[in-house]
Amino acid sequence: MLAMNFRGARQIRLDRHKPEPEIKHPYDAIVRVTRSLICGSDLHLYHGRVPDTRVGMTFGHEFTGVVEAVGSGVQKLKVGDHVLVPFNVACGTCPHCKQELYGNCNESNPQATAVGGFFGYAHTGGGYDGGQAEYVRVPYADVSPTVIPKGMDLENAVLLTDVVPTGYQAAEQGGIQKGDTVVVFGAGPVGLMAARFAWFFGATRVIVIDHVDYRLEFARKFAFAEAYNFREMRDPVLFLKKATDYFGADVCIDAVGCDGTGSALQTITGKGLLLQAGDATALHWAINSVKKGGIVSIIGVYGPPWNLAPIGSLMNKGITLRANQASVKRLLPKLIDHIMSGRINPKEMITHRLPLEEVPDAYRMFSSKLDHIIKPLLIPPRANAA
Amino acid sequence: MQTVLEDKIDEFQDRKIADRNRDKRTKDIPGWGMDADPENDPTYPMKHWNGADHERLNYEKAPQQRIDIEVLHSVERPGVTRVFGNSSPPSGLSGAIRRYAYQYSEATATHWMTLILADRINAIEGKITDLAHGILPNPWIERGWRAEWKYNRPAFIQKAATTALLITAGFMVMKRKNKHKSV
Numbered sequence: 001m002l003a004m005n006f007r008g009a010r011q012i013r014l015d016r017h018k019p020e021p022e023i024k025h026p027y028d029a030i031v032r033v034t035r036s037l038i039c040g041s042d043l044h045l046y047h048g049r050v051p052d053t054r055v056g057m058t059f060g061h062e063f064t065g066v067v068e069a070v071g072s073g074v075q076k077l078k079v080g081d082h083v084l085v086p087f088n089v090a091c092g093t094c095p096h097c098k099q100e101l102y103g104n105c106n107e108s109n110p111q112a113t114a115v116g117g118f119f120g121y122a123h124t125g126g127g128y129d130g131g132q133a134e135y136v137r138v139p140y141a142d143v144s145p146t147v148i149p150k151g152m153d154l155e156n157a158v159l160l161t162d163v164v165p166t167g168y169q170a171a172e173q174g175g176i177q178k179g180d181t182v183v184v185f186g187a188g189p190v191g192l193m194a195a196r197f198a199w200f201f202g203a204t205r206v207i208v209i210d211h212v213d214y215r216l217e218f219a220r221k222f223a224f225a226e227a228y229n230f231r232e233m234r235d236p237v238l239f240l241k242k243a244t245d246y247f248g249a250d251v252c253i254d255a256v257g258c259d260g261t262g263s264a265l266q267t268i269t270g271k272g273l274l275l276q277a278g279d280a281t282a283l284h285w286a287i288n289s290v291k292k293g294g295i296v297s298i299i300g301v302y303g304p305p306w307n308l309a310p311i312g313s314l315m316n317k318g319i320t321l322r323a324n325q326a327s328v329k330r331l332l333p334k335l336i337d338h339i340m341s342g343r344i345n346p347k348e349m350i351t352h353r354l355p356l357e358e359v360p361d362a363y364r365m366f367s368s369k370l371d372h373i374i375k376p377l378l379i380p381p382r383a384n385a386a
Numbered sequence: 387m388q389t390v391l392e393d394k395i396d397e398f399q400d401r402k403i404a405d406r407n408r409d410k411r412t413k414d415i416p417g418w419g420m421d422a423d424p425e426n427d428p429t430y431p432m433k434h435w436n437g438a439d440h441e442r443l444n445y446e447k448a449p450q451q452r453i454d455i456e457v458l459h460s461v462e463r464p465g466v467t468r469v470f471g472n473s474s475p476p477s478g479l480s481g482a483i484r485r486y487a488y489q490y491s492e493a494t495a496t497h498w499m500t501l502i503l504a505d506r507i508n509a510i511e512g513k514i515t516d517l518a519h520g521i522l523p524n525p526w527i528e529r530g531w532r533a534e535w536k537y538n539r540p541a542f543i544q545k546a547a548t549t550a551l552l553i554t555a556g557f558m559v560m561k562r563k564n565k566h567k568s569v
Contacts, residue, residue: 007509007512007513007516007528008506008508008509008510008512008513009509010529010530011509011525011528011529012528012530013524013527013528024451024452024472025448025449025451025468025469026448026449027448027449027469048505048506048509051498051499051501051502051505052484052501052504052505053505054473054474054476054480054505054508055474055508055509055511055512056473056474056512057473057474058473073448073449089469091447091448091468091469093445093446093447093448094445094447095438095439095440095441095442095445096438098436098438098445099433099434099435099436099438099439100432100433100434101429101432101433106467107447107448107467107468107469108467108468108469108470109467109470110457110458110459110460110463110465110466110467110470111458111459111460111488112460112492113460113462113463113492114492117467117469117471123458123471123473123474124501125471126467126470126471127457127470127471127472127473127474128471128472128473129471129472129473137472139451139469140448140469169432172431172432173432274499274502303498304492304497304498305492305493305494305495305497305498305499320428322428322429324429324432327432330432360527360528360529360530360532360533361527361530361532361533361536362533363530364529364530364531364533364534365530365533365537367530368530368533368534368538370533370534370537370538371537
């Protein structure tokens, strides 16, 4: 089958002869991929920043597909079901899953206890091949995969596998109250969704900070947010303090993670010397820009083992830090309703639709932010097979 | 090697206190639980607290996936999870380095930095394997240079010219050094 094949940092090949996945467990399903997205967090893998990313692996944790085969223990899912597959591999019965923390499953990732199981996200994410391929093995098929509701656009369905719930949870973690000022660092797809959903929780002011002008323009239209380019500021924290009556934002959301930019010290120590897990500029700004007693929500992905962050300010300002991988299954009913009722139309974020065969170009375009790209969608050649 | 506390976990010093707590005799402690408030959990409302955290030994588990490839697992868990990914098992020199890394917990830099080293070596192994199979590197496609050429041509040309200039300058300096040595 066709599949994306990782060959080392910033090098990707289209593998034309990857063996098709097999049922390996009674709770497995095999899914023929119909749509697959590249996520901003895939770029951390692409840039070689996530430990235990092995050559030959297929990335991709945002995909929809048709069930082609099921294991002997699968009871709910049937062959022929068209499903959206949340990026979390979750068993549904461990203490974390039972409490709806599906992103923190205890029985899906042998390699790391600090990380749940994720499709196509290195061995640090469990060693599962992902959905940037024609077929995928989907474990625990009865738990997370969800039949796409009738009438839902396929592009909206595939966005429900990660970016929409992740953006929603970023805002939810912020504990946003009516009247709050919310600052979102990062105008990538997750940041855009977080900014959009901040209004749902009652924010009365939403500010987006980034350095890419076309994305800031998109944030103004898509998320109804004020949007500012930090390259036009000497000190973004000072700007935000002044913009919030020297008080600080009620809630700051870090939707950037380890691929940040804007501080030479962070870039040199993180991306150059690998003395920390990437560049934590956004987190630094978030902690410093939030008010005393405010909340910082981290949804951007950071790798192990550590990052430079102002913990002293966190303590002295009495800040609550909240963070987690999105628990997609928990949020799906609410988000499906938001889409079906027309309150949001996330597919507006998909700017590029490419055949799977062009996956190396898609990664490069997304990584270098070429052609005003916001979110690239991959379509496998067998997407429409009967 | 010196025996450390984690090596004798079944006889650690406060075992009696741990056992008493496990037997739910915490209620004997004055004030136990009187200020408990599930909504004070910082994960609320994302976590629907139902006490499952405290069933950590007895929860319902799926059947074990057959371990028919080498699966490295974190030393912070007792074994392989019931289900695991079967992509790219460890192999070669990078595999040996990964096996070493997995002897250390996720709290250690040794674990993660060694894995990063293994990743870099694995990329070189991949290139050697490719050459052995007659597959030549194709940076135009695989590194996305085609996309840069299409959408970012001036910057791409500038970058390529700068790289070429630096390489040429490097060669010339090396050549001059060698000339001086031979004289």
